[in-house]
Amino acid sequence: MNTKWKLFLIATLAFPAQQVLSQDWMVPSDHTALTNPSEYNLENIKKGKELYTRNCQSCHGDPGKNNPLALLPLPVDIASERMHANSEGDLFYKITTGRGVMPPFESTISENERWKLINFIMNFKPGGNQLLVDAPPVKVKLLASVNENKSTVEILAEREDAESTGLENAPVIISAKKTFGNIELGRAITNENGRAEFTIPENVIGDEEGYVSIVVSMGDGYDAHEVALEKAKVGKNKVVPRLIKGEVLWSTNNNIQLWLLLSYISAAGGAWLVIGYAIYQIIKIKKLSKSS
Numbered sequence: 001m002n003t004k005w006k007l008f009l010i011a012t013l014a015f016p017a018q019q020v021l022s023q024d025w026m027v028p029s030d031h032t033a034l035t036n037p038s039e040y041n042l043e044n045i046k047k048g049k050e051l052y053t054r055n056c057q058s059c060h061g062d063p064g065k066n067n068p069l070a071l072l073p074l075p076v077d078i079a080s081e082r083m084h085a086n087s088e089g090d091l092f093y094k095i096t097t098g099r100g101v102m103p104p105f106e107s108t109i110s111e112n113e114r115w116k117l118i119n120f121i122m123n124f125k126p127g128g129n130q131l132l133v134d135a136p137p138v139k140v141k142l143l144a145s146v147n148e149n150k151s152t153v154e155i156l157a158e159r160e161d162a163e164s165t166g167l168e169n170a171p172v173i174i175s176a177k178k179t180f181g182n183i184e185l186g187r188a189i190t191n192e193n194g195r196a197e198f199t200i201p202e203n204v205i206g207d208e209e210g211y212v213s214i215v216v217s218m219g220d221g222y223d224a225h226e227v228a229l230e231k232a233k234v235g236k237n238k239v240v241p242r243l244i245k246g247e248v249l250w251s252t253n254n255n256i257q258l259w260l261l262l263s264y265i266s267a268a269g270g271a272w273l274v275i276g277y278a279i280y281q282i283i284k285i286k287k288l289s290k291s292s
């Protein structure tokens, strides 16, 4: 293949990727003009918030905190100017069709609910009429236990202020404790009784016996002590190469094989002989130079 052809191929292959990264996300004009059929009120915004927590927050982060998941391109903060350069119709189109890493929600979130999500996004329009204001963090009593047979974590979140009422729709974060910090395994949302069940992924690696220490904590907006569940047998056994083994040379002299011992001694002894000979020669040279 000659150079021209190669350049042509590189250009055609690289161009679409570049376009997606750098180009504006075009929305057909009839979609841009769509108006939101779902009324902008607190109830709809709250519904939208639930949908956001379940479907979007893991990538887009907390509104206004600019803490998205590190993807390329970065998911846009829903409270940003950039997000609100979109009309509601644009938002609807983009959420419906997706692009690149951003999944399409056409088949997973109903049309009606997608519009409620947009009610929630509009709550953060810069200079707009914010109806849902972040309340101070809710104090929560968090309980959790591991069911080793089912490989699940069972969680109960209760409001601390009210008498043991389950906390509904609260995000719970399940992590595995590692030497250098925690690794998030996933999240669960509590049901109307404040309970949630999280299935530990099969590929979690524990220590040599498969024990994993699980940490359960709450997402943003909640104030709770995290729960540490030490040593649950829910992980895969970690395979550690064993250096101390009967047949390995350096473990103990008792197991050593004769040929190995002999060749070691002769190699080491040989080296010392050479060194001794060199020293002997040096001394001899010195003596000669003195006497001459």
Ligand code: HEC
Binding pocket: 020, 025, 051, 052, 055, 056, 057, 058, 059, 060, 071, 072, 073, 074, 075, 076, 082, 083, 086, 091, 094, 095, 099, 100, 101, 102, 103, 105, 109, 117
């Ligand atoms: C897997 C990660 C991921 C999830 C989940 C996700 N997004 Fe996105 N989103 C992205 C990324 C990445 C972009 C940037 C895409 C681009 O510009 O090509 C994006 C872009 C967008 C945009 C367009 C912003 C603009 O530049 O105009 C909107 C609107 C949006 N997301 C809304 C949502 C909503 C609402 C949800 C939940 C229903 C959601 N996203 C879920 C990753 C995600």
